[in-house]
Amino acid sequence: MNQDALKQIAAREAVKFVKDDMVVGLGTGSTVKYMIQALGKRLREKNLHIVGIPTSNRTARRARRAGIPIKNIDDIDHIDLTIDGADQVDKNYQGIKGGGIAHLWEKIVAINSTKNIWIVDETKLTNHLGSFPLPLEVIPYGSSQLFVRLKKMGYHPTFRMSHGRHILTHSRNYIIDLNLGQIDHPHHLSKQLDEMTGIVEHGLFLDIVNTVIVGHPDGPEIINAR
Ligand SMILES: O=C(CO)[C@H](O)[C@H](O)COP(=O)(O)O
Numbered sequence: 001m002n003q004d005a006l007k008q009i010a011a012r013e014a015v016k017f018v019k020d021d022m023v024v025g026l027g028t029g030s031t032v033k034y035m036i037q038a039l040g041k042r043l044r045e046k047n048l049h050i051v052g053i054p055t056s057n058r059t060a061r062r063a064r065r066a067g068i069p070i071k072n073i074d075d076i077d078h079i080d081l082t083i084d085g086a087d088q089v090d091k092n093y094q095g096i097k098g099g100g101i102a103h104l105w106e107k108i109v110a111i112n113s114t115k116n117i118w119i120v121d122e123t124k125l126t127n128h129l130g131s132f133p134l135p136l137e138v139i140p141y142g143s144s145q146l147f148v149r150l151k152k153m154g155y156h157p158t159f160r161m162s163h164g165r166h167i168l169t170h171s172r173n174y175i176i177d178l179n180l181g182q183i184d185h186p187h188h189l190s191k192q193l194d195e196m197t198g199i200v201e202h203g204l205f206l207d208i209v210n211t212v213i214v215g216h217p218d219g220p221e222i223i224n225a226r
Pocket residue numbers: 027028029030031032084085086087096097098099100101102103106
């Protein structure tokens with residue numbers, strides 16, 4: 001079974017957690033794309049009324065197309081549940097996100113949510129984080145100086161580029177990916193990156209997810225992480 005089919009298995013299971021009147025954070029990425037389609041269908045079939053809080057312009061467009069009413073995060077007073085994808089999830093249910101450059105908005109929505117669900121295909125599970133590059137959203141001003149500092153720290157940074165130009169995030173910042181191989185101490189690294197001037201947000205999502213739904217060929221697995 002291909003990865004897309006596994007993503008769909010996880011995505012379809014996740015929408016069962018959405019109940020009437022909920023405010024639901026909508027993550028970003030290809031797995032979330034399937035979730036949004038399934039959620040739109042569920043709202044129509046069960047006549048549910050929810051409000052979606054998108055974590056990217058891409059997701060906002062997809063939600064509108066699927067018939068999901070959306071609001072801006074600053075126009076609501078709570079988020080009941082957020083459903084998002086992840087790039088890697090380790091055995092302690094810590095994650096790397098930001099492969100799709102949306103991790104700043106995703107983290108803002110996640111930390112303001114009562115409950116967080118991640119939907120992943122089984123290939124995203126790993127013993128240790130780090131084989132997937134860790135994205136940093138950085139302020140363009142001084143980013144080359146920051147890059148040099150990260151290089152000296154042995155973090156093997158690369159700017160994320162497209163056709164010779166910096167990829168811009170929704171907040172018009174740059175992305176630097178750290179090619180770390182293996183992250184032995186995610187909390188230590190998270191704290192270090194939090195303290196570095198110029199880094200707006202990094203893609204380590206620690207102690208955030210409550211439930212991980214994994215797409216396997218024989219069906220979804222629901223894991224209560226915390
Ligand atoms: O963090 C993300 C976007 O910033 C995505 O959730 C992550 O990249 C997973 O994407 P996909 O579902 O396409 O594999």
